[in-house]
Amino acid sequence: xxxxxxxxxxxxxxxxxxxxxxxxxxxxxxxxxxxxxxxxxxxxxxxxxxxxxxxxxxxxxxxxxxxxxxxxxxxxxxxxxxxxxxxxxxxxxxxxxxxxxxxxxxxxxxxxxxxxxxxxxxxxxxxxxxxxxxxxxxxxxxxxxxxxxxxxxxxxxxxxxxxxxxxxxxxxxxxxxxxxxxxxxxxxxxxxxxxxxxxxxxxxxxxxxxxxxxxxxxxxxxxxxxxxxxxxxxxxxxxxxxxxxxxxxxxxxxxxxxxxxxxxxxxxxxxxxxxxxxxxxxxxxxxxxxxxxxxxxxxxxxxxxxxxxxxxxxxxxxxxxxxxxxxxxxxxxxxxxxxxxxxxxxxxxxxxxxxxxxxxxxxxxxxxxxxxxxxxxxxxxxxxxxxxxxxxxxxxxxxxxxxxxxxxxxxxxxxxxxxxxxxxxxxxxxxxxxxxxxxxxxxxxxxxxxxxxxxxxxxxxxxxxxxxxxxxxxxx
Numbered sequence: 001x002x003x004x005x006x007x008x009x010x011x012x013x014x015x016x017x018x019x020x021x022x023x024x025x026x027x028x029x030x031x032x033x034x035x036x037x038x039x040x041x042x043x044x045x046x047x048x049x050x051x052x053x054x055x056x057x058x059x060x061x062x063x064x065x066x067x068x069x070x071x072x073x074x075x076x077x078x079x080x081x082x083x084x085x086x087x088x089x090x091x092x093x094x095x096x097x098x099x100x101x102x103x104x105x106x107x108x109x110x111x112x113x114x115x116x117x118x119x120x121x122x123x124x125x126x127x128x129x130x131x132x133x134x135x136x137x138x139x140x141x142x143x144x145x146x147x148x149x150x151x152x153x154x155x156x157x158x159x160x161x162x163x164x165x166x167x168x169x170x171x172x173x174x175x176x177x178x179x180x181x182x183x184x185x186x187x188x189x190x191x192x193x194x195x196x197x198x199x200x201x202x203x204x205x206x207x208x209x210x211x212x213x214x215x216x217x218x219x220x221x222x223x224x225x226x227x228x229x230x231x232x233x234x235x236x237x238x239x240x241x242x243x244x245x246x247x248x249x250x251x252x253x254x255x256x257x258x259x260x261x262x263x264x265x266x267x268x269x270x271x272x273x274x275x276x277x278x279x280x281x282x283x284x285x286x287x288x289x290x291x292x293x294x295x296x297x298x299x300x301x302x303x304x305x306x307x308x309x310x311x312x313x314x315x316x317x318x319x320x321x322x323x324x325x326x327x328x329x330x331x332x333x334x335x336x337x338x339x340x341x342x343x344x345x346x347x348x349x350x351x352x353x354x355x356x357x358x359x360x361x362x363x364x365x366x367x368x369x370x371x372x373x374x375x376x377x378x379x380x381x382x383x384x385x386x387x388x389x390x391x392x393x394x395x396x397x398x399x400x401x402x403x404x405x406x407x408x409x410x411x412x413x414x415x416x417x418x419x420x421x422x423x424x425x426x427x428x429x430x431x432x433x434x435x436x437x438x439x440x441x442x443x444x445x446x447x448x449x450x451x452x453x454x455x456x457x458x459x460x461x462x463x464x465x466x467x468x469x470x471x472x473x474x475x476x
Contacts, residue, residue, distance in 0.1 A: 024207065024225050025199075027205075028115050029043070029114075030226070031044075031067075032110045032112050035108075042110075042210060043211055043212075044210055050100065085103035085104055086102055112220065114223055116271055129152075129280065139287055159261040161261065161263070164257055199225070199274065200228055200236060201267065203242050242266055243268075244261065244262045246258060247259045315328075321376075324390065325391065325392060326392065329393065333399075337450070341443075346403075346409075347402070348410030349402070349438070349454045350410060350437070351397065351399055352458070353462070371426060377390065380400065407440045411471050418435075418436055421467070438454060
C-alpha cells in the first residue's frame with residue numbers, strides 16, 4: 001500500500017478524538033437507548049425491517065414501543081447478569097431468519113443494542129470451540145500457543161486466511177504464523193487502533209445510515225456491526241478480502257498481537273460464534289501472559305541459584321589461592337571425623353607450612369608472596385585425589401584432609417609432595433620448599449586434637465631443617 005494511503009489511514013482511524021461511526025452493515029440493525037431505558041436516542045435506517053417501525057418514529061419513544069415490553073424486560077435482565085446478549089423471535093416477514101440475536105452493552109450514558117439474524121457460520125459448534133479452548137489452555141510454549149490459536153480460528157471461522165501479527169519491535173508488523181492464503185502484513189500504525197473486535201461481512205454491501213436524536217452521540221467503538229472506517233475497507237479490498245474479522249489479544253500480553261481473519265467471499269459469523277472466538281483469543285492472551293510469567297520466574301530462579309552459588313563460593317573459598325578457606329575446611333574436617341568415627345575408617349591430616357615465607361615477603365614484596373601461595377596451592381591440589389580436601393589454614397599454612405589413609409599412606413603422600421616442591425621454582429624467589437606434619441585420626445579424637453598433633457609434627461620438621469616430613473609421635 002502506498003505511503004500516502006498509510007498516512008491517510010492513520011489519520012482517519014487514529015485521530016485524537018474517538019472515531020465517529022455514521023453507518024452500520026446491512027446485515028443487522030443498531031439501537032441506542034439512554035442509560036435509564038427511557039427512550040431511543042439512535043437507530044439505524046433499516047429498523048423497520050426488523051421491528052416494523054421507522055427510525056424517525058422510534059427516536060424519542062420508550063424502547064417498549066419498538067421492541068415490546070417482554071423483550072425490553074428480558075434484555076435488561078440479560079445486561080444486569082453480565083451476559084453478552086439473548087435470542088428473540090422475529091415478527092417481521094421480510095427477515096429471513098426466524099430468530100434474532102440481540103447483543104447488549106453499556107457505553108457511558110447509553111445502552112447499545114445490536115440486532116442480527118441468528119444465522120451464519122458456526123453458531124452450532126460450541127463443543128468444537130470448547131475443545132480448542134482446552135488445547136490452547138494447555139499450550140506449553142508461545143509458538144505452540146500461536147499455532148493452536150490460528151488453527152482454531154481457521155477451523156471455527158472457515159476463513160481462507162487467519163494470520164497473527166506482533167508489534168513489539170518498534171511498531172513493525174511481524175508475521176508469526178498463518179493458515180491459508182498468503183497476505184501482506186497488516187499496517188502496524190492501523191493495528192494499534194484496533195481496540196475492539198472489528199467485523200466486515202461484505203465490503204460490497206451498501207451501508208445503512210444511523211439517525212440520532214440531538215445531543216451527545218453514543219460511543220459505538222465496541223460495536224462489531226458498525227461499518228469499519230473507509231480506508232480500512234480500502235486496505236482489505238486491495239488484498240481481495242471481502243469479509244474480515246480482526247481480534248486484538250489486548251494490552252496485557254507481553255507482545256501486543258492481533259489476529260486477522262480474511263476471506264474473498266462475504267461471510268457472517270453469528271454473534272455467539274464471534275463471542276466464542278473472542279473468548280478463545282482472550283484465553284490465548286491469558287495463556288501467553290502466564291507463559292511469559294513462567295519464563296520470567298524460571299529466569300529469576302536461575303539467576304537466584306547462580307547468585308546463591310556465587311555467594312556460597314565466596315563464603316567457602318579463599319580469594320587468594322582459590323582453595324577452601326579456614327571456615328570451610330573446618331566444616332569438612334568435622335564431617336570427615338564423624339564419618340571416620342562412625343565407620344571406624346582411617347583418616348589422615350597433613351599440615352604444611354611454606355618455608356622462609358616471611359623472608360620471601362620481606363625480600364620480594366607481598367605480590368611475590370601471594371604468587372608463591374597461589375603456586376603452592378595449585379601444585380598441591382594437582383597431586384590430590386578427588387576425595388581429598390585442600391584448604392588454607394592461615395597465612396602460609398595449608399591443610400590437606402585425606403580420608404581412607406592410614407599413617408604410612410599419609411606419610412608417603414606428604415613425602416611425595418615435599419619432594420615435588422623441591423623442583424618447584426618461582427621467579428624471582430627460585431626454589432620454594434615446605435615443611436609437613438602428619439597426623440591420623442584416633443578413637444575419641446576431636447578436630448582440635450588432630451590438628452594439634454599435625455601442628456606439633458610440622459614444627460618438628462621445621463626444627464629438623466625444613467623441607468621434610470614428620471609424623472605424630474607414637475605417644476600422642
